[in-house]
Amino acid sequence: MKPRVRFAPSPTGPLHLGGIRTALFNYLFAKSTRGTFILRIEDTDRSRYHPESEKHIVDSLNWLGIPPDESPTIGGPYGPYRQSQRLDIYKKHIDILLRDKKAYVAFDTSEGLEQLRNKDKSFLYNQSNRKELANSLNPQSIYHKYQNIRSIDDVDVENFVVRLKVNQSRPFEVVDELRGIITVETQTLEDKVLLKRDGWPTYHLADIVDDYLMKITHVVRGEEWLPSLPIHRVIYDAFGWNAPKFLHLPLLLRPDKKGKISKRDAVLNGYPIFALRWEKFAGLKELGYLPHAIINYLTLLGWSPKDLSQRNEIFSVDQLIPDFTVRGLQKNPAVVDFDKLKWTNRQHVSDSSTSEILNQFDSFLTELYQTYPPSDVENIIGLIKNRIEIGADITKEANVFIREPQINLNEAQKVYTEHWGAILDYFQSALDFKENASLFKKNIFKWAKSKNIPLRIMMQTLRITIVGQLSGPDLFDIINFVSRDSLIKRVQHTKSITSKIN
RNA sequence: GGCCCGUUCGUCUAUCGGCCAGGACGCCAGGUUUUCAUCCUGGAAAGAGGGGUUCGAUUCCCCUACGGGCUACCA
Numbered sequence: 001m002k003p004r005v006r007f008a009p010s011p012t013g014p015l016h017l018g019g020i021r022t023a024l025f026n027y028l029f030a031k032s033t034r035g036t037f038i039l040r041i042e043d044t045d046r047s048r049y050h051p052e053s054e055k056h057i058v059d060s061l062n063w064l065g066i067p068p069d070e071s072p073t074i075g076g077p078y079g080p081y082r083q084s085q086r087l088d089i090y091k092k093h094i095d096i097l098l099r100d101k102k103a104y105v106a107f108d109t110s111e112g113l114e115q116l117r118n119k120d121k122s123f124l125y126n127q128s129n130r131k132e133l134a135n136s137l138n139p140q141s142i143y144h145k146y147q148n149i150r151s152i153d154d155v156d157v158e159n160f161v162v163r164l165k166v167n168q169s170r171p172f173e174v175v176d177e178l179r180g181i182i183t184v185e186t187q188t189l190e191d192k193v194l195l196k197r198d199g200w201p202t203y204h205l206a207d208i209v210d211d212y213l214m215k216i217t218h219v220v221r222g223e224e225w226l227p228s229l230p231i232h233r234v235i236y237d238a239f240g241w242n243a244p245k246f247l248h249l250p251l252l253l254r255p256d257k258k259g260k261i262s263k264r265d266a267v268l269n270g271y272p273i274f275a276l277r278w279e280k281f282a283g284l285k286e287l288g289y290l291p292h293a294i295i296n297y298l299t300l301l302g303w304s305p306k307d308l309s310q311r312n313e314i315f316s317v318d319q320l321i322p323d324f325t326v327r328g329l330q331k332n333p334a335v336v337d338f339d340k341l342k343w344t345n346r347q348h349v350s351d352s353s354t355s356e357i358l359n360q361f362d363s364f365l366t367e368l369y370q371t372y373p374p375s376d377v378e379n380i381i382g383l384i385k386n387r388i389e390i391g392a393d394i395t396k397e398a399n400v401f402i403r404e405p406q407i408n409l410n411e412a413q414k415v416y417t418e419h420w421g422a423i424l425d426y427f428q429s430a431l432d433f434k435e436n437a438s439l440f441k442k443n444i445f446k447w448a449k450s451k452n453i454p455l456r457i458m459m460q461t462l463r464i465t466i467v468g469q470l471s472g473p474d475l476f477d478i479i480n481f482v483s484r485d486s487l488i489k490r491v492q493h494t495k496s497i498t499s500k501i502n
Numbered sequence: 503g504g505c506c507c508g509u510u511c512g513u514c515u516a517u518c519g520g521c522c523a524g525g526a527c528g529c530c531a532g533g534u535u536u537u538c539a540u541c542c543u544g545g546a547a548a549g550a551g552g553g554g555u556u557c558g559a560u561u562c563c564c565c566u567a568c569g570g571g572c573u574a575c576c577a
Contacts, residue, residue: 010577045576112576117573122504124573161575179507188573196575203577227506227572249509249520251570260570297570309516309525328516333570337513340527352542386540417538439568445536458538471538 003035003197003217007061007068008207010042011053013263014278015060017336018222018252021298024331025249026220027066028317032324035217039068040210041082044200055080064291065317078214083206090201093209093239094162094194095151102238103194105146105160106135124190126276127167135163152195156417162195164204164351166234174229177218177247178331184230192231204228208235223248223333247326250302251333261336271338286360288391291315291350294354302330314347320387346389354382364394371402376481383477397473401481404490405468413500415470417451420498423461428491437480463492 001481007023009015015023025041030037039061041054054072061067070076080086097103110124112134117123131138136146146155152162168186175181193258194205198473201209211219226248236243251260255269266281275294276283285293295317305323306312349357357366368377384397399405426447434440448458466487472478479487 008577012577042577048576106575113575122573124504163575176507182506184506190573193575200575202575207577222571223507224571224577225573229506248507253570255513257569297514299552302514304515307516311525313514313526332508334515335513337527340514343527346540387538389539453534463537469538473539475536485516 001216003030003033003216004038005035005218005220005249006211006216008040008042008210008212008221009057010045010048010203011050011057012045013050013053013056014274014276014281015057016261016263016265016273017298018261018295019057020060020064020275021252022220022222022249023061023068023148024064024295024298025303027284028321028324029218029220029326030069031321034068037066038076038078038216039071039081040214041072041084042203042206043082043084044203044206046200050400056274056278062401063285064275064295065296073158073437075445081238081378082232083210084203086206086210087200089213090195090206090209090308091152094205095153097164097238098162099150101165102237103147103162103164104136105143105152105155105162105230106133106163106191106193107143107157108134119253120457125163126190128164128187130163130191159197164194164231164235164238166191168234172230172233174233175246176226176229177326178329179248182226182229184233188274189230189234192228194235204235205232208232208239211244212236212239212241218247219246220247220249220456223251247329248492250330252301253333253480255332255338256337260333268336271341275464284459286363287387288332288393289341289345289347290360293348294341296315296348297341297344302334303328304330312345314351324330342389349388349390350386352386354378355389357381357385360492361394363390364391364493366396367395367402374483380481383473383481394485400467400472400478404486404493405466407464407494407497408469409497409500411470412464415457415464416488416501417457418459419451420461420502422451423448423458424465424495427462427465428488431484431487434484434487435475440479441476456489465490 005026007026007416009019023093027037029035038427043049046079048275058071059071068074070078070081075081094103098105113125125133134143136139136143138144149155166186166189168189170186172186172189173181174184192204193202195201203266229246229248233243253259254261254265261268261273266278268274272281272283273289274281274283275285275291277286297321299317300313305328307322308348352360355378358378365377368380372380380398380401384394388394396412425442430440430443432449433443444458448455459475460470463472466475466478466482
């Protein structure tokens with residue numbers, strides 16, 4: 001049987017790095033086993049539902065290159081893939097549990113339960129006390145008359161929930177594929193709510209029913225779900241179903257290690273945690289991170305290939321798929337290191353062809369295209385390519401090709417010499433011959449030598465004049481591209497502020 | 503508080519009882535370069551602590567400490 005895995009986010013907001021990584025490992029698992037990767041939208045919480053969220057999730061997965069095989073938009077043999085469209089299915093299954101006495105109806109008020117929890121921090125609604133609470137299992141209760149109902153339709157009043165009847169008598173063993181056997185005492189288990197007062201199912205019910213009906217073979221999800229694994233096993237048992245295998249991925253921690261990353265962070269250490277823009281927050285895409293780089297980085301967060309020490313850490317998803325096995329998964333949480341993400345991005349940028357860069361980063365190229373014909377834009381990108389870590393760097397690297405710079409007076413002062421005026425005069429006159437690039441360069445060097453001006457001084461003076469600061473791409477490449485007029489303007493400007501420099 | 507999971511350089515990780523504990527990011531130094539960056543070379547940097555088991559433990563077991571997760575009619 002071919003594996004079927006799912007990514008099942010709740011559409012309450014944007015998809016962040018943690019969710020992306022969960023989706024990614026599901027994707028890798030599916031692709032490496034020739035299985036199927038399913039996206040299911042778990043929108044059973046109406047109070048937290050966000051209408052833009054599903055689109056953000058789908059767009060993110062597509063842009064990152066890890067699209068699902070079955071989803072609400074694509075469809076598939078086990079749809080619908082949105083839980084809000086499956087309410088009748090959940091109702092049917094709730095009725096089955098009621099009929100089989102694996103669940104019962106309860107009428108306790110939220111306030112009442114809250115009071116009990118406040119009084120006793122360790123309060124649990126379970127087999128130890130359920131017979132004293134407001135439910136059909138309590139013989140003293142007026143709700144006892146519902147003890148034999150076969151459907152929620154048989155309850156003739158409003159405001160009730162359906163709870164799972166957990167009656168385990170011995171320690172409960174569950175298996176996580178990463179951690180092995182996990183044993184829990186039955187008295188720590190709770191009679192979880194399966195159907196809420198509003199008539200909607202909780203995660204516990206809807207998720208299990210859907211995983212079963214959608215023939216999910218491996219549940220790969222975040223570690224925050226590990227504590228509810230025993231409950232999920234009880235539900236499978238209650239239905240008499242075989243449970244899939246479970247694998248809980250370690251969480252992603254914030255750089256300060258103060259908890260897992262969450263969408264409320266939006267920005268960490270100045271870096272976005274969303275792939276795509278969400279409301280006022282620019283995503284990694286908008287800053288010029290490449291989808292391949294993000295995936296590459298995330299793959300190595302909590303997972304490593306067999307021979308990592310011997311191999312290059314830069315690769316594409318496709319290259320990785322044949323090597324992916326769960327053996328390489330880590331058990332402990334990982335801290336997100338944005339420096340390494342950035343470095344990874346740089347590697348992918350420098351591995352990209354110029355035309356790929358033009359394609360990926362077109363949003364950063366507008367000004368260049370307004371100033372130069374396409375062939376020149378391509379050449380300029382070639383010149384600054386190895387200076388780009390992220391797309392946004394193009395804006396600042398390309399600046400010198402587009403407009404006359406602001407002179408950084410501090411740096412100018414550092415390199416000022418008595419040759420300043422002579423260099424500028426000579427350079428301006430030499431510009432008449434700049435069309436012959438190699439001759440021009442030769443002449444500049446020759447002149448400096450004849451005047452006994454150290455090359456370093458010569459170049460630094462010109463760099464301040466042309467670039468405005470002491471860093472930037474090859475100076476002669478810049479001279480070659482920038483128009484003579486603009487260069488003359490730069491010389492004139494530098495001359496005009498020489499009094500401020502010396 | 504209770505329950506669960508985890509613990510190798512600052513960070514991501516390799517090691518499946520015998521390792522000079524390897525690699526990557528970052529950091530530092532040197533080299534290349536007309537500058538910065540790139541690139542190349544080198545360096546500092548780790549097994550949480552205590553008990554066992556064993557001829558031998560980073561590796562297996564226990565305890566403690568620390569970290570994280572869960573503890574909703576949220577997922």
